[in-house]
Every structure is written in C-alpha cells, then in structure tokens.
Amino acid sequence: LFILFLTMYLVTITGNLLIILAIRSDPQLHTPMYFFLSFLSFSDICFTTTIVPRMLASFLSEKTISYAGCLTQMYFIYVLADTDSCLLAVMAFDRYVAICDPFHYVTTMNHRRCVLLVAFSCSLPHLHSLLHTLLLNRLTFCDSNVIHHFFCDIKPLLKLSCSSIFVNEIVIMSECSVVLVTPFLCITFSYIRILVTVLRIPSAAGKCKAFSTCGSHLTAVTLFYGSIFYVYLQPLSTYTVRDGVATLVYTVLSSMLNPFIYSLRNKDMERGLKKLM
Template identity: 60%
Template sequence: MRGANQSSVSEFFLLGLSRQPQQQQLLFMLFLSMYLATVLGNLLILLAISMDSRLHTPMYFFLSSLSFVDICFSSTTVPKMLANHILGSETISFSGCLTQMYFLFELADMDNFLLAVMAYDRFVAVCHPLHYLTKMTPQLCALLVAGSWVIANLNALLHTLLMAQLSFCADNAIPHFFCDVTPLLKLSCSDTYLNEVMILTEGALIMITPFVCVLASYVHITHAVLRVPSTKGRWKAFSTCGSHLAVVSLFYGTIIAVYFNPLSSHSSEKDTAATVMYTVVTPMLNPFIYSLRNRDLNRALGKVVDRRRFSV
C-alpha cells in the first residue's frame, strides 16, 4: 500500500449538491442563510451565558460548549462551499481535504459526547435534585468536556492517518460539497478494508456508547417524571425532553445511516441528504430547540439584544 505522498492525486473536485446553475444559485442562498443563522444564533447563546452570572451553571456550561462546537462544525464545510461558488472553483487540495475530514470527525464526536453529557446533567437534575450541586461540580464539568475533546481528537487523528495511507490514482471527483470519508473511500485505488473495519468497530463504539448513555438517562428521567403528581409539571418535563430527543434522533439517525452500513450499500444522494442534516441543519436548529423555550436564557438573550440596540 503506497503512502499518500505517492498518490498521483494532488487535489479533489467538490462537485457540490447540484450541477444546474439555477439550483446552484438557490443552494448558495439557502446555505448562506442557514450558516448565518447558525453563527448568529449560537453566538447569541454564548454571549448571553457569559454575560449573565445566573447562567453560570453546569447545564448552561454544557450548552455554551455545544454552541461553540456547532459554530465550528458548520464553519468546517459551509464556508468552503460558499467560497468555491463565488470563485467559480471546485477544487480542494489533498492536504486540505484531509484537514477538513479531521475536523469533521472531531466536531461530530464532540457533538455526540456533549449530547450524552447534557443528558446525564438532566438525569442528575431530575432524579437527584438534592445532590445536584454536589455531583455536578465545576471540576467534573470541566473534566467531562476536556475528556471529550481528548477522545474526539484521538479518534479523528486515527481515521485521518488511515485515510492518508491510501492511494488515489485517477478519479478525484467527490460528489459532495465537502470531503467526507465515505466518498473518499470509494475513490481510493487501495484496499480500504482496514478503514471500513475501523469505522464499523472503533467508530461505532465511539458513536454508540454515548447514544446508549443518552437513552439510559432518559429512561430514568421518564420514570421519575411519571411519578410527578402535577399534570402540568409532567407535560413541561416531557416537552423539554421531547425536543432534546428529537435532536438526538436526527443527529444519530443520519450518522448511523451514512457511516455504519457496508460501503457497497451507500447511495450518494441519500448520503448527501443525511450529511446536510447533521452538518448544517442540526447546528442551526440547536439554539432554537435548546434555548428558546428556556425563560432564563430568553431573559439573558433579551438583555444582550437590548444592550446592542442601546450601543447602536
């Protein structure tokens, strides 16, 4: 197996989502709008949490971490797509492609871990409210986030190094708007068996373990909420959990559909639609789903907006 520096391919062509000029213009405006909404929404959450001392709690600490990751996640793919459209170019260098893939793995893992950490935080708050402050200490919160970053970096580095060992001999057209691992494996003229095995074993373990933790947390939360005598209290709790579980289902469902199937069973159209959901749509929706129903955060967001108006 030849190393990447011996590959005859020095760059790839990102074919995007459509080859029709009119559709490309429409997609450009759509993705630009979604990207701006993602950055603005998540930045507002970061500002609101940092400026309001009442929001300096574990739940909002994890939410601010998720907002930061979502901004980075969208920024890994969408700006390159928009720049290529403006410049009339479809190319990305070999090293740039691997770098983009690395950050995609890392940030997808961070979203994955933070969803599990936030579910555990809600489990402690609902099922052990009297011990919440003693269990969810600042040291534990920082350790959970820092540990997630370490594991995400190591996992991304593993898959990127494995990809760098493959050879790409002739075809260098990626039917996608970013360098995803599945279309890259299809283009390789090397044996990709090890890459596929690592995705289906180590990658699956990294992805499914937090998912199981999320499910376990919500099973206990549901059991605790059902014992609440107030119907209004039960509905409020279930409504909040339903929003979180909707994002969890969307995020995990699309990732499992794309990455944890045999390579031969993949369809480029289905894969593209699924990756758009978890790389662009979900980061845009997270600020609305997690925050707009929260009165304390709404109050803090209102203060941030009022301050901006006053300064202007």
C-alpha cells in the same frame, strides 16, 4: 444554493453566538446545563465553519481542494462532530442527575466535574479522527479525483481509492460503531431513567416542567443521531451520492436549529436573550 447556504450559515453563527453571549452575561444561567450548552454552541460554530465557507467558495469559483486540505477538513469535521456527540451525552447525564437525584445535584455536577466532562468531550474525538485520517493517508488514489460530496467525507474518499480498503472498512464498522453508539446508549439510558422518575411525579405541573426541560434536548439528539446512523452505520457498498444529502442534517441543519431548539419554550434562555438585547 449559494444564497441558501450563506443564509443558513449566517443564521447558525448569529444564533449560536447569541446563546453563548446570553449565557455569559446572565448570572442566573451560570449552571452546569447552560455551561455545557455554551460549549455545544461554540462547537457548532466551528463545525459549520469547517464545512460551509469552503462549500460556498466552490459554488462561486474554484471547485478543487488539495489532498492535504481535504485530509485536514476531514480531520476537523470528525473531531467537531464527535465533540457534539459527547456534549449531547454529557447534557443528558446532567438532566438525569437534575431530575432523578436533585438533592445531590450541586455536589455531583460541581464545577470541577463539569470542566473535566467538557475536557473529555473535546479531547477524546482527536484520537478517533486521527486514526481514520492516518488510515486514509496510507491509501493510493490513481484514477478519478472527483469527490461526489460537498465536503471531504471518508466514504466518498474510500470509493476513489485504488488500493485495498479492507482495513478501513473494518475500522469504520467496529471503532466507528463504538464511538457513535456509546454516547447514544448513554443518552437513551439517561432518558429511560428520567421517564420513569417523571411518571412517578404526582402533580401534572411537575410532569410538564420536567418534560419541557428535556424535550428540547431530545429533539436535538434525534436530529443529530438519526442522520449520522443512517449515513455511517451502513456498508460502503450501499453508499450512494443520495446518502451524502443526509449529512446535511447533522452538519448544517442541526447546528442551525440548535439555538432555536434550546431557546424556544425555555423561559430562562428567553429571559437571558431579552436581557442581552
């Protein structure tokens, strides 16, 4: 397991770093779509670094984590996961404007608006994460201190609590649903509009180009949201250790596959990577 996850971590860091460097070094990639992609890659690097190194250390030696360390890890995991979620929604909006309203694309997705969208995507998750961290901190833990998970996640931690977790469960099922489902609905709406517009394109070549542009983004969205909905949009009573395995998809696997998803079948990205090499 150590060798497997170390390899996945190194591939994640290398792949996402290459994406960032290729975008920074190639002037032709200085467009809103790649601007957002570079921030998504940076977020993925931070996301996996919050989880995997600590997990690798546990495989080899010490398998304990302090209470403060556990809450800190949980805080940053939720901040970075929500940042990824918001950035995926922003990228879907960018594709929507590019395909459905191409004549106003330059003015709609100007540099100031792109910076504001990234700033919003990076700042809003802190409020969500802080809420759950503070609610968890008010609980008492007096029995088992064994977390049946490979990182500090809220559901395994709630199962260890001796005090009432009613408020926590209500907040998870309400606030979490809003935070997770809202970006997903924005993405769904964007792609429905894109699909309608693409089907109206008379030429087959035009349709293929539009679908290839959006296909990679849809693959990333399906991987990310599929696993998150499976884990978090279910009652705590039905949560088992097996469900924790599903978190590997959005925490480790998704971050590792994103560089491949966005560079394969993307001629601009391939050219940028070749130029960087």
